Amino acid sequence: MSDELVLKGLAVSAGIAIGPAFILDSARLHVPEYAIKADGVAEETLRFQDSVTKSLRQIKRIKSKAENLPADAAEEMNILLDAHIAMLSGSRLIRGVEKRIASEKINADAALQHEIAHLAQSFASMDDAYLASRMKDIQEVGQRLLRNLQTENADFTINIPEGSVLVAEDITPADTAQINPEAVQGFVAELGGVDGHTAIMARALDLPSVLGAAGLKLHCKDGTMIAVDGLEGEIIINPSAATLARLRKAQLKFKKEREQLKTLKRLPAITSDGAEVMLMANLELPRELTKALDAGAQGVGLFRTEFMFMNRKTLPDEEEQFIALRGMVEGLKGRVMTIRTLDLGGEKLSSALGDVHGESTNPALGLRAIRLCLKQPKLFETQLAAILRAAVYGPVRILLPMISSVEQVKQVREKVHLVAKRLQRRGEELPDPLPPVGVMIEIPGAALAADALAQVSDFFSIGSNDLTQYTLAIDRSDEQVADLYNPLHPAVLRLIQFSTEAALRARIPISLCGEMAGNPQLAAFLIGIGIRELSMSPPRLPEVKRTIRGLSLLESTRHAAKIMSSSDETLIKQEMANKQV
16 A cells, blocks of 8 residues: 655746655754853844744744645644644743853853753653653754754755755755755755745756645655656655656656757747847856756856855955856856846845844845945955956956946946956956946836936846836745735836836847746747847756747737736736747
């Protein structure tokens, strides 16, 4: 009799992965112990309390998702999660940790570890089966608290067996950046949404992935055979022989289709009536470059530089950044590389920045991206210096994230020239002319001010993910509201059209680099409103190219006009779907 179990989640990255599960959460926990001063007790206690608050919030989120499980599983989950909530609400565990921080003057992580060990010893001496089971709950809660105390650790991927499917409650963008896609089959998590940053990175790494699968960890442990269907959003635990045979057949078919698309690599992305579209790659990490070029990328439309700042305790200096960027520029062999300046903040935090962020009631709207860079001139000028030096080795464009005003662009331009003069005095070689400076259109205010921004910018790049998020006030990584995230909302489409028309009037290039760019269903619309450069995750390039080669510019223009004449989201969605080749 098979004990196969199928869990439904959100399909975030296509493909099928089959392999033994590796539980990620326990792998990344290393508990340091260090002494703190008497005047540091309050701060350390507050850090622990923040961890408690975050843990409670996470459990409540999982609990709300568990309502969609079958009745028996939902009841089991609720009993477990209610017990965890009770333990986080003034229990002996919580009181014990706070007491240890104050009396032993040690960090919260170590105090928590000691308190769990103490409770385990106490419970063991009682020799009671019920209490023994409660100890397991305490350990689970303790692991959660530790995870939240340690948001960024050293490399936790060292011990992951090759061929594993990674299983976690949550996988952060920082975690994803550490994953070697050659060593794992795919990943699944209980939390996360379709358009969150983790999902975007999963697609960039071309790893079959399903997120938002409640109850996953309850039924899965290290070594459990697991299959991930990133097309249907299914996780199959302990698949039967028949299921495995079906999935392996589907896996083979998927790979064959991918191979067929590769035959388009050397063909241009051109419509039947001669409109050519540049297809570029969005890259998170240098190691993705080869895969992007293999997929036919004509350059890099968005290179995110945050990888150099994450999972580390110190900031990278100019030389380190220069070496990394020069390697990318040289690897492109004359193709353009668009380097986005530091976009930390929001869900992407770096311990290397220390307390630069400060406390923010809403990180997504706080001190992040260009705002952070302009407030931290040394940080920004170091990065600009590295970019200018790397631009000697090939064509580079500088892209500014989260721009909201003309004044910000002017400030950046002044800094670029200031840094260039400084490098000249140092005797460094510089590109002539200096790289073009463009802005990301990802805030509604920037889209509405596009005519003015076009006067001080060399190019535009529409970031449709954040533009959608900010226009609709939806956090795309929050699965509780992720279903409301809709890039086809008429308001979003109008802002994209408005920005495009402003760029065309000013005769500056415009591209679109959000997730919309990699959706073949939307290619006709984007071409129809005048966009001629799309930048996307490398795995999406062949399919979008195939779609474009089946379109005509004339029909696409009519299609776009029909879309823009409608305010009905359902009709817009149907019209977009009907246009896919």
